[in-house]
Amino acid sequence: MDSYFSIRMRASYRGLHVSGAERICKEKELSNVIFELLKRPKKYDFISLKTEKIEDVEFISPLPVKSFFMKSVEEGRTFAKKLLMDFGIRKDIVDNIFYLISTGPYNGRNMRGAMLIDIDTGERLEENQEKGIRTIKVDWEDREYASNVLSSYPPLRLTSRSLDALALVSKNVKCGVLAEVCWSDDPDYSTGYVVINGIYHRIEPLKRVGDPFGGRAYFIKAKDIKDIINCLRERAFLIKV
Ligand code: COA
Ligand code: AMP
Numbered sequence: 001m002d003s004y005f006s007i008r009m010r011a012s013y014r015g016l017h018v019s020g021a022e023r024i025c026k027e028k029e030l031s032n033v034i035f036e037l038l039k040r041p042k043k044y045d046f047i048s049l050k051t052e053k054i055e056d057v058e059f060i061s062p063l064p065v066k067s068f069f070m071k072s073v074e075e076g077r078t079f080a081k082k083l084l085m086d087f088g089i090r091k092d093i094v095d096n097i098f099y100l101i102s103t104g105p106y107n108g109r110n111m112r113g114a115m116l117i118d119i120d121t122g123e124r125l126e127e128n129q130e131k132g133i134r135t136i137k138v139d140w141e142d143r144e145y146a147s148n149v150l151s152s153y154p155p156l157r158l159t160s161r162s163l164d165a166l167a168l169v170s171k172n173v174k175c176g177v178l179a180e181v182c183w184s185d186d187p188d189y190s191t192g193y194v195v196i197n198g199i200y201h202r203i204e205p206l207k208r209v210g211d212p213f214g215g216r217a218y219f220i221k222a223k224d225i226k227d228i229i230n231c232l233r234e235r236a237f238l239i240k241v
Contacts, residue, residue, distance in 0.1 A: 002026040004054040006137050006236060009037040011044035017112070018044055021164075024054065024139040024238055054236045059141065062170045062239050063200045065150070065158070073190075076206045080181060080194045087179055087196040089219060093122035097181065101215040102207070106130045110185040114216035116225065119178055125225055133218070133229060137236040138171040146241045161189065162202060167239045169195045175231035177218045183207050185214030 004024055011019040019041035025033045034049055041047065070076040077098060084094045097117060105111050106129050113132030116125040126132050140146045140163070150158045150166075158166070161184075169180060173195065183192030183206040192206030192214075207214065220228050 002028060004057050004236065005030055006050075006052045006054055006139075007033050007037060008050045008052075008136060009040065009047065011041035011047040013044050013046075018042075022136060022139060024057065024137065024236060054137065057236045057238050058174075059238050059240045060170060060174055062146070062150070062166050062241065063173060063195065063198055065166065065200045065202060067202045067204070069204050073205050073208050076192070076203050080192070080201075080203055080206060083194045083196055083201060084179060084181060084219075089119060089179060090122065093117070093119075096122060097217045101181070101183065101217065102211075102213055104213050105132075105215045105217075110213060111215055114180075114182075114218050116228075117217050117219050118222040119219040120222070123222070125220070125222060132216075133232060135168050135172055135175075135232045137234070138167050139238060140167055141238040141240040146239065149241045158202075159191075162191065162193075165193060166200055169193070169200055170239050171235075171237045172218060172232065173198055174237065175235070176224050176228045177220055179219040180217065182216040183214045185212060187212050 004026060006022060006024050008022045009020065010017065021037055021040055023033045023037065030051065037049060068079065070079060081094050081098060085091055105115055111130060111132040113134040116133055118125055147163055150163065172180060180195040187210050190205035190207050190209050192203055194201045194203065
């Protein structure tokens, strides 16, 4: 049987991270995929392409998606907070996470990965608050097919970014992340999401265009932290529609 490889690309310009992407593919597709990722960042002065053989790939379904279109950022955030509170997370914990994401979760700056939050106490559990924790080793089994199927229902309006986010959160839930909230740090991208009860709630807008702050928070049970970090970094998942 053909081996699988994870290919991870990251690019920066003048010391700032500008693009990152991951694919999981069979050995015979490696050179095409590397070429595709090499062409992806529009502008860079540094690019890293990492390939790593994967011993075991697990196939899972994507989370179901619900899309919500709100009149304003305030309405979007109120709705997102309500989802998390109805799920059982304390209001002060939710308020604090929204404050951190909207003002820069690492001392007023964006992080390079996600915050890990104790769902019961709100304590931040990540070892390094600048780096956070990044989910890797996840991709669509057939990205084009998934995009066609998932975009065929117009209210979903899934962009390629939401497709990436959907793959990521589908893995996170399998790894034991109980709830998640995110909006991008890209000033041009105002859509965000909340995951609760294994459902991806896509919410537009969760921030105003031009706002440079964003971030991700994974709510977990503190006792599970070791297994969850190991799963997020080590277990490989292909998402199959
Ligand atoms: N933001 C900012 N800096 C980043 C970064 C990010 N998203 N990803 C990598 N870097 C920089 C950091 O400086 C990092 O150092 P650190 O580990 O101290 O934070 C450095 O690059 C080295 O990163 P590396 O270990 O090579 O990255 P990785 O193997 O963890 O891979 C990416 C991470 C690039 C794959 C990931 O960030 C990414 O962009 N993933 C795509 C997400 C996605 O859409 N997945 C779904 C696929 S369908
Ligand atoms: P993005 O949606 O790519 O703009 O990312 C939003 C935020 O999520 C970033 O500011 C990081 O803090 C965090 N992040 C980026 N990549 C990952 C990842 N692979 N896993 C977890 N968190 C990430």
